[in-house]
Amino acid sequence: MATRNITPPDRTVGFLAWVYQFERDLLAKNFPVGGDGYRLPPCWRPGHPVWRKLATFARNHRIDPARYVRWSLDVPQVGYPPEVPEPNRLLERARMERYAADRPKVRGRIAAKFALEKREARTMILCRQGAHGDEPAVANLFTVTTSSLDLSPLFRFALARSIGGDRMMRVAGKYEDEALFQFSRDPDEYGAAYDSDDALPDGFAEKAARFYAQIIAQHARGVAEGVKS
Known part of the structure; x- marks a missing residue:
């Protein structure tokens, strides 16, 4: 091919x-x-x-x-x-019907997860500053990057951007590819949850769609050329 x-x-x-x-x-x-x-x-x-x-x-x-x-x-x-x-x-009709039945539930699941992640992040930041005596910048960095919290790449990306500053923007950049991949899965639902906080940059949905299409094309090229991913 x-x-x-x-x-x-x-x-x-x-x-x-x-x-x-x-x-x-x-x-x-x-x-x-x-x-x-x-x-x-x-x-x-x-x-x-x-x-x-x-x-x-x-x-x-x-x-x-x-x-x-x-x-x-x-x-x-x-x-x-x-x-x-x-x-x-x-x-198969049964599979399609299960998919159709599940679609309306996706928005609620994503919104609930987003709310939970915000609570966990806020609690950790306050804990690091209060109990551990961290400076705000240290508490923020720890919260965004620690693996001890069940935070998705998309949330870590958005949180780092919302905190702002050169260092946090560099951290956000490290999560961007994974965030784009995650967002591309359910763009309408993620957009509804994250746009309520103005947490993502303009054009993120379009960028996520292009990113996913590029991944698919690159993988197909690799398969055709016999490259193991």
């Missing part, structure tokens, strides 16, 4: 095949599904009708097909022992 033909623009039919490949490879490397990764076999090539059918379904139901593919390959969806759906099983 020529590399010049494997960088499809976002939201095309072919793009869905590469999304599936990337997300299943990620699942294989982070969850005991067997093997050392995943490569899309020839039988599920980007030109296979399953990808067009999936795109048509998504268009008819006003959903983002890439988000549906990502959701279908989530650990909670594959279960344990894992049952990873092949591309044709993405068209």
